[in-house]
Amino acid sequence: MALRTPLIIGNWKMHKTVAEAVAYVTAFLPQVAQVTDVEIGIAPVFTALSSVATAAKGSTLRVLAQDVATEGPTGAFTGEVAAEMLREVGCYGVIVGHSERRRYYGETDAIVAAKVRRTLDAQLLPVACVGETLDEREAGTALTVVERQLRAIAGPLTPDEAPRIVLAYEPVWAIGTGRAATPEVAQAMHRHLRATWEECFDAPAAAALRILYGGSVTTDNIAAFTSLPDVDGALVGGASLAPDGFAQLVQRSQVASA
Secondary structure (H helix, E strand, C coil): CCCCCCEEEEECCCCCCHHHHHHHHHHHHHHHCCCCCCEEEEECCHHHHHHHHHHHCCCCCEEEECCCCCCCCCCCCCCCCCHHHHHHCCCCEEEECCHHHHHHHCCCHHHHHHHHHHHHHCCCEEEEEECCCHHHHHCCCHHHHHHHHHHHHHCCCCCCCHHHCEEEECCHHHCCCCCCCCHHHHHHHHHHHHHHHHHHCCHHHHHHCEEEECCCCCCCCHHHHHCCCCCCEEEECHHHCCHHHHHHHHHHHHHHHC
């Protein structure tokens, strides 16, 4: 199996002013300076991206955007931000299709797939999110729902592009609820995602694919997830908002994945 570098991303959602974001990075970087075998990313709001990228310059910290336009590189699309614009301000990647975007802003599988395409075309890393609701899990359709989402993402990709994305499995019923999926549930879904990716492409692409777990990840439970064979890191929400706490979470993930 290919060696997959663990990736921990802090998704700040709609939190932190520019000044707060820069202060965070200044406090955070010294605490993770010795972390060498885990890739770390943070996703600030659009207004803080440039300043955070500047503050992180010279470090290994990756800066990601929380969303991207399906259009671009320019056009009459009021309120949208193109992938090329994100790259210009120092972004390394983009979180695409987060469950909150799907739920609150009506993003469909087709829209998510288009955003993955635009992100790749701009030479950025898409972190594509998939996941089922509580109703879907209780109805026994979780695997079917997530497989449908995944195949929509895979559809426009070439085999050469398959290793150039990251997946994030978000059980929607576990986001912000304090109710994380059990390690057994997470591993079963991640294994299914990897098997589906192999069906879409091939075994090497599936072995190289990084799949993150996202759903009420905390300092206390991170090790239980990152020690699983098919979990390659985490997409972290609320637990990433304090620099000390997020640094501790990263350090614990490092121990678990070693």
